[in-house]
Amino acid sequence: MSDVEQNTxxxxxxxxxxxxxxxxxxxQMLGCLDVVHKDLDGVRNAAGKSNTDGQGHTFSPRETRERQMKHDPNHEHKAVMAQIADNNSGFVRSFVNDYPHSSIAARQDVMGYYPYGFLPALHTLGAQFTVCDQWFSSLPGPTWPNRFFALTGTSKGQVDMPSGLDALSPHWYTEQDQDTIFDRLNNAREKKTWKVYFYDFPASLLLKNQRRAENLANYHLFDTFFRDAAGSAAEFPNFVLIEPKYFGEAQNDDHPPHNIMKAExxxxxxxxxxxxxxALWESTLLVILYDEHGGFYDHVSPPANADAPDDHTTSFDFKRLGVRVPALLVSPWCEPGVCKEQFDHCSLLKYLCDKWQLGPLGARTQAATDIRVALRHRGTARTDTPAFIRVTNQSLIAEHTELERKSSNGNQYGLHHFADHLHAELDQLAAKAVDAATQLARTSNAWVRFKSALGSQVMRFGQWLSQDFYDAKDQRDGRTAQAFTRLRQSVDPTSEPVGNDANATISGAHPPSPD
Incomplete structure (x- = not known):
């Protein structure tokens, strides 16, 4: 028996x-936990570090209780490279470059960290389970490339979000056709089950293979997660990806300027x-991970010893990791404490691939440190874990509601454009299907069946396409959410609608926490 098989x-x-x-x-989020875990590389070790704004002001790490960061710091590749230059001394200067008229307080926010206990979920879990204090994003850059790494082990050479002409026409971000962890699970020797739970529009659809009919069937609204988690542990999926809500006032992905307590x-x-x-708890590992740092300060300089995932290295050699991000391993098989191993997003893929004998996802994943080193697999499950974590309803009320109504960010813009791309593709597909069905109707009654299954959807989305692109923000968000429904119904006309019809339940999907 091999070591891998024995460990499994x-x-x-x-x-x-x-x-x-x-x-x-x-x-920013977990550095305060050095008051709980003495060996954690947190804000205590950041003492004496500073950034200047280039205008005569110096900023050091300092406590903040700001729940809504009013500005969204730049975290594109070029900006991040400037931020981590000279031992991470460029964060504030990068911020001022984008917000030259920002206040001193706003610049200090870039260097701020939350005091222990302020974040009820992250700080409770960080104190009671395993904190990975050397987990870095997979590249110095924004959301999408890092999410690609987290699910596939590569971004195929991409280091930025789409912008300019890239955002207005089909381009690289519509053709991320590499193998994914979901493909590996589908093709495992002993097939493993998986689901993606989401709120409005799942960003993982950017991965082309996820738009296949068999994979779309595994996408479900987040409220069904509670039902599944309350059911039989044997029927719960082997792997789950939870995608937060990216749009609207109830946005809970933790992206500024929305109230961080919604993410909590x-x-x-x-x-x-x-x-x-x-039964489910005793057989589950919850990995809470942030895709990238969002332009906020961290005092640890990212290592430059990573392996390139593949040959897509024209724009960047992928040897430098991105900024350190919050990462927690939560399970009754995790001890309270700190794991000091160097991880990036591929470390989770390494664990999954080795654990279920799936085969590696690229060179970075193959070389990554397996998070297994942070888990204990012998003895019995812990019985001293918190039974419940409370986030008060009062804390969910945003101080600056206008920011949540009006805010837009690069991830939202990108998902809007990607949804438009899906709508355009489906329009072409629908038009071809109508022509084919019309011909078929001459010899059978198939046209009647086709029209009932598809016609109403074509008309509904055709009305969306006739609206101005820069219509009211809620309509823009709704159109993006409906792209998923339309895509799934294009391969399975009997599937239930997911989109605006479900929005009323989406925003209230969480069971209420008692005050």
Whole structure:
């Protein structure tokens, strides 16, 4: 028996849940945990570090209780390279470059960190389970390339978000056709089940293979997660990706300027649902991870010893990792404490591929440190884990509601354009199908069946296409959400609608936490 096979047999974890959040650094969110874990590389080690704004002001790491960062710091590749230059001394200067008229307080926010206990979910879980204080994003850059790494082990050479002409026409971001962890699970020797739970529009659809009919069937609204988590542990998926809500006032992905407590609620609700089913809890690993740092300060300089994932290295050699991000391993098989191993997003893929004998996803994944080193697989599951995490309803009320109504960010713009691309493709497909069905109707009654299954959807989305692109923001968000429904119904006309019809339940999908 091989070591891998033996380890797999000893591994009590049957389910892995990845909650992938947005845009915060390790120091900002978890650096305060050095008051709990003395060996954690946190804000205590950042003492004496500083950034200048180039205008005579110096900023050091300092506590903040700001729940809504009013500005969204730049985290494109070029900006991040400037931020991490000279031992991470360029964060504030980068911010001022984009917000030259920003206040001193706003510049200090870039260097701020939350005091211990301020974040009810992250800080409770960080104190009670395993904190990975050397987990870096997979490249110095923004959301999409790092999310590609987290699910596939590569971004195929891409280091930025789409912009300019890239955002207005089909381009590289519509053709991310590399193998994914979902493909590996589908093709495992012993097939593994998986689901993606989402709110409005799943960003993982950017991966081309996810738009196949068999994969679209595994996408479900987040409210069904609670039902599944309360059911039989044997029927719960082996792997789960939870995608937060990216649009609207209830946005909970933790992207500025939305109230960070909404993200805390999502984290708490996810944990509470797993923890309340004892059989599921004792066989599950919850990985809470942020895709990238969002332009916020961290004092640890990213290593430059990474392996390139493949030959797509024209624009960047991919040897430099991105900024350190919050990462927690939550399970009754995780001890309270700190794992000091160097990880990036490929480390989770390494664990999954080795655990279930899936085969590696590229050179970076193959060379990555397996997160297995942070888990214990012998003995019995812990019985001293928190039974429930509370996030008060009062904390969910945003101080600056106008920011949540009006804000837009690069991830939202990109998803809007990608949804438009899907609509355009489906329009062409529908037009071809109508022509074919018309010919078929001459010899059978198939046209009647076709029209009932597809016609109403074509008309509904045709009305959306006739609206001005820059119509009201809620209509823009709704159109993007409906792209998923339309895509799924194009391959399965009997599937239930997901989109604006479900929005009323989406925003209230979380079970209420008692005050």
């Amino acid at each position: 047999q000893e591994d009590p974890i049957k389910h892995v849940v990845l909650l992938l959040m947005e845009n915060h650094s390790f120091d 609620k999502l984290i708490a609700d996810t944990y509470n649902a797993l923890r309340s089913n004892q």
